[in-house]
Amino acid sequence: MSLIVMKFGGTSVGDIERIKSAASKVAAEITRGNKVAVVVSAMAGVTDQLIGYCRAISPRYDRGEHDAVVATGEQVTAGLMALALHQRGLNARSWQAWQARLITDKTHAKARIVDMQADAVRRHIENGEVAVMAGFQGVTADERITTLGRGGSDTSAVALAVALKADRCDIYTDVDGVYTTDPRIVAKAHKMGRVSYEEMLELASLGAKVLQVRSVEMAMRYRMPVQVLSTFANDIGSDLPGTLVTEGDENMESNLVTGIAYTKDQARITLLHVPDHPGVVAAIFGPLAKAGVDIDMIVQSGSGDGKSADTTLTVGKDEADRAMKILEEERAKIGYEDLVCNMNVTKISLVGAGMRSHAGVAAKMFEVLAEKGINILVIETSEINISVLISSEYTELALRALHSAYGLDAA
Amino acid sequence: MSLIVMKFGGTSVGDIERIKSAASKVAAEITRGNKVAVVVSAMAGVTDQLIGYCRAISPRYDRGEHDAVVATGEQVTAGLMALALHQRGLNARSWQAWQARLITDKTHAKARIVDMQADAVRRHIENGEVAVMAGFQGVTADERITTLGRGGSDTSAVALAVALKADRCDIYTDVDGVYTTDPRIVAKAHKMGRVSYEEMLELASLGAKVLQVRSVEMAMRYRMPVQVLSTFANDIGSDLPGTLVTEGDENMESNLVTGIAYTKDQARITLLHVPDHPGVVAAIFGPLAKAGVDIDMIVQSGSGDGKSADTTLTVGKDEADRAMKILEEERAKIGYEDLVCNMNVTKISLVGAGMRSHAGVAAKMFEVLAEKGINILVIETSEINISVLISSEYTELALRALHSAYGLDAA
Numbered sequence: 001m002s003l004i005v006m007k008f009g010g011t012s013v014g015d016i017e018r019i020k021s022a023a024s025k026v027a028a029e030i031t032r033g034n035k036v037a038v039v040v041s042a043m044a045g046v047t048d049q050l051i052g053y054c055r056a057i058s059p060r061y062d063r064g065e066h067d068a069v070v071a072t073g074e075q076v077t078a079g080l081m082a083l084a085l086h087q088r089g090l091n092a093r094s095w096q097a098w099q100a101r102l103i104t105d106k107t108h109a110k111a112r113i114v115d116m117q118a119d120a121v122r123r124h125i126e127n128g129e130v131a132v133m134a135g136f137q138g139v140t141a142d143e144r145i146t147t148l149g150r151g152g153s154d155t156s157a158v159a160l161a162v163a164l165k166a167d168r169c170d171i172y173t174d175v176d177g178v179y180t181t182d183p184r185i186v187a188k189a190h191k192m193g194r195v196s197y198e199e200m201l202e203l204a205s206l207g208a209k210v211l212q213v214r215s216v217e218m219a220m221r222y223r224m225p226v227q228v229l230s231t232f233a234n235d236i237g238s239d240l241p242g243t244l245v246t247e248g249d250e251n252m253e254s255n256l257v258t259g260i261a262y263t264k265d266q267a268r269i270t271l272l273h274v275p276d277h278p279g280v281v282a283a284i285f286g287p288l289a290k291a292g293v294d295i296d297m298i299v300q301s302g303s304g305d306g307k308s309a310d311t312t313l314t315v316g317k318d319e320a321d322r323a324m325k326i327l328e329e330e331r332a333k334i335g336y337e338d339l340v341c342n343m344n345v346t347k348i349s350l351v352g353a354g355m356r357s358h359a360g361v362a363a364k365m366f367e368v369l370a371e372k373g374i375n376i377l378v379i380e381t382s383e384i385n386i387s388v389l390i391s392s393e394y395t396e397l398a399l400r401a402l403h404s405a406y407g408l409d410a411a
Numbered sequence: 412m413s414l415i416v417m418k419f420g421g422t423s424v425g426d427i428e429r430i431k432s433a434a435s436k437v438a439a440e441i442t443r444g445n446k447v448a449v450v451v452s453a454m455a456g457v458t459d460q461l462i463g464y465c466r467a468i469s470p471r472y473d474r475g476e477h478d479a480v481v482a483t484g485e486q487v488t489a490g491l492m493a494l495a496l497h498q499r500g501l502n503a504r505s506w507q508a509w510q511a512r513l514i515t516d517k518t519h520a521k522a523r524i525v526d527m528q529a530d531a532v533r534r535h536i537e538n539g540e541v542a543v544m545a546g547f548q549g550v551t552a553d554e555r556i557t558t559l560g561r562g563g564s565d566t567s568a569v570a571l572a573v574a575l576k577a578d579r580c581d582i583y584t585d586v587d588g589v590y591t592t593d594p595r596i597v598a599k600a601h602k603m604g605r606v607s608y609e610e611m612l613e614l615a616s617l618g619a620k621v622l623q624v625r626s627v628e629m630a631m632r633y634r635m636p637v638q639v640l641s642t643f644a645n646d647i648g649s650d651l652p653g654t655l656v657t658e659g660d661e662n663m664e665s666n667l668v669t670g671i672a673y674t675k676d677q678a679r680i681t682l683l684h685v686p687d688h689p690g691v692v693a694a695i696f697g698p699l700a701k702a703g704v705d706i707d708m709i710v711q712s713g714s715g716d717g718k719s720a721d722t723t724l725t726v727g728k729d730e731a732d733r734a735m736k737i738l739e740e741e742r743a744k745i746g747y748e749d750l751v752c753n754m755n756v757t758k759i760s761l762v763g764a765g766m767r768s769h770a771g772v773a774a775k776m777f778e779v780l781a782e783k784g785i786n787i788l789v790i791e792t793s794e795i796n797i798s799v800l801i802s803s804e805y806t807e808l809a810l811r812a813l814h815s816a817y818g819l820d821a822a
Contacts, residue, residue, distance in 0.1 A: 016464060016467040016468060019468065020468065050487065053427060053487070053491055054490075054491070054494060056427040057427060057430065057431065057491055057494045057495050057498060058494055058495075058497065058498040061494050061497075062493070062494060062497050064504070065490040065491075065493040065494045065497070065504070065505055066490070066494075067490075068486060068489065068490035068493075068505045068507070069486070069487050069490035069491060069494075071486075072483035072486050072487050075479060075480070075482075075483050075486070076461065076464070076480050076483050078479065079465075079476040079477070079478075079479035079480035080464055080465070080468055080476075080480060082473070082476045082479075083465060083468045083469055083472050083473060083476045083477075083480075084468050084469075086469065086472070086473050086476070087468060087469040093475070093476070094476055094479045096479070096556075098509060099554055099555075143510055144510075145507075
């Protein structure tokens with residue numbers, strides 16, 4: 001007998017019928033002899049509606065009250081899921097974060113979990129009850145309601161699995177696993193049977209939206225196996241039908257590249273002809289850091305005359321306006337000649353544990369893109385990924401060419 | 412400086428604009444130099460929607476989970492009200508029942524308040540914060556969410572006022588006070604400036620929907636002045652513009668009849684020719700009591716032959732089917748000849764503290780109704796009220812005639 005945490009996302013509990021259908025998956029898991037804890041998101045659309053209410057009152061709303069409002073979405077689903085389980089003759093009860101003691105820091109709207117005391121939840125599960133926890137929520141040590149940020153229910157689920165010492169955390173979503181790249185763009189993309197924590201972390205960080213980054217970080221830290229599978233398609237009777245995120249298998253002949261992620265969420269900002277003297281980098285990045293603007297890629301290139309350089313950086317699209325304004329205000333101090341912002345860029349990232357021991361991955365990438373006439377704007381590498389920024393219009397072309405070049409196309 | 416609890420009902424916070432408008436009333440109260448705690452209901456329609464979700468999953472839903480779902484309506488409004496107060500430059504925070512320690516028993520869906528430890532709320536108010544408490548909710552000693560039943564936010568407000576030792580509890584609603592009778596039916600009905608706890612309790616119990624009965628009971632027990640006033644019409648600058656529910660003034664020349672309540676929520680059940688022997692009454696009412704059917708009026712009348720009698724009782728319309736079924740099952744034991752149910756009845760009640768010391772109130776009532784040709788089906792009296800059951804089609808005629816006969820018509 002295993003203890004499984006089953007997490008259902010917003011589309012999986014999008015209406016009453018879907019909640020009933022998710023309950024049938026829970027019942028099936030129990031019929032197989034397992035104990036189950038469930039974590040639910042808000043019904044699809046509800047969170048946005050609640051955020052809309054807050055914005056309608058004030059565009060600069062207090063995040064603490066925002067959290068009190070928005071956390072109700074998950075509370076409703078948790079109660080309804082418990083009712084749907086009762087309807088199937090199962091014992092079940094809902095748990096809000098404050099009841100389950102999922103303790104976070106005070107960073108409202110993107111709180112981080114600091115502790116989970118799951119003793120009470122565990123006791124109820126051991127007494128034959130299905131625990132249904134509202135995802136996305138937390139509570140501070142001084143009893144204020146918090147939320148964990150977009151996709152936070154994934155993290156709730158992993159945290160509950162860790163606290164309960166569960167055997168596995170199953171994430172039910174609207175895709176049936178993790179793909180080598182976005183199958184809506186690359187028809188030959190295929191579902192991976194398993195992927196290592198490290199690779200999944202890179203893929204999630206670099207744009208694959210299937211799991212919240214922090215949930216993967218937590219799963220990796222506590223070595224909790226996470227399975228991604230579809231609420232709608234996967235046959236629960238089959239053996240691990242989705243994608244299992246788990247330990248990397250050292251003996252496995254790993255592919256050079258495991259998957260290709262991409263994101264259109266970034267904007268490129270270029271400062272032209274920045275004088276090349278000590279302190280200028282600090283003059284650029286200091287004010288941005290102070291304002292809390294997250295910078296992703298950075299590249300500095302000499303202009304040839306040895307006296308000035310161009311500096312390029314990327315920021316989230318939603319922060320581009322703010323970053324531009326700050327840099328304009330700092331123009332005199334930095335001393336650049338011109339400032340350019342480009343919103344039509346895509347970051348494409350190759351991810352694979354095999355990159356560690358294989359040279360030539362980057363070279364091949366540049367070759368493939370050059371062959372297709374695609375200009376590379378920025379390059380960035382880490383131990384197990386290599387990312388390039390390109391013009392957005394080439395996104396599909398680049399993804400398909402790279403997917404094929406690295407042998408990822410489905411047979 | 413006074414401490415005022417201001418409670419806003421569902422229509423008073425029915426949408427974002429109305430929440431903002433309610434917040435402006437709070438701000439005005441603070442400008443007058445008072446400290447304020449606010450209690451809010453769910454936005455109009457939200458509670459019914461949430462109950463609809465529960466019913467869609469199972470008609471026989473678990474009331475504990477129902478409460479977890481339904482209590483979110485008030486949680487949302489409390490957060491939004493706090494945001495609207497921030498927007499006006501006020502310090503404010505929302506309080507859920509579990510945060511404010513409004514402790515109830517475990518009778519889910521109609522829980523009773525057993526304790527309120529308002530120390531934390533009071534501390535925040537003393538530090539210049541407006542406390543915004545979600546109405547309708549409670550929490551059990553073992554941390555489950557409860558709700559207080561329809562209209563429960565009135566009771567939440569009075570409980571908070573009592574716990575905070577507030578000077579007054581103002582109930583903002585969609586009517587501008589308590590009327591001598593329903594002004595939609597009797598054009599000459601007029602708003603009472605003040606009414607005693609006892610009279611208000613009778614009026615509320617007998618059908619006046621302006622305050623939840625339990626809120627009046629609690630206000631009476633703790634001698635908390637309650638003011639009923641309109642969110643939409645009353646001028647907050649004027650002196651007590653609504654109806655003040657407070658101590659009865661012994662010296663006041665009180666009207667014989669203060670107000671006239673009515674309800675169409677009851678059904679009349681008559682058992683014809685019940686044998687007149689010991690134990691038969693127990694045979695009728697025992698099974699009904701066992702099934703939890705609340706019985707209101709009861710009358711037994713001899714049939715003339717001294718051997719059998721007709722027994723008439725009234726129950727809530729929504730329990731009539733169940734009561735009829737039970738009585739049919741018990742037919743052999745009770746031994747009645749026929750069983751009749753009439754859903755088209757109205758109970759009309761005269762209420763007035765002056766009845767205690769004045770005879771002839773009932774006689775006048777029977778006269779007035781007889782003059783109009785209205786047949787009285789059942790009569791019931793208590794110390795300060797007299798109620799009759801009549802056929803529903805005469806409701807308006809009876810109300811207008813009685814309102815006029817007892818000198819209640821507005822000049």
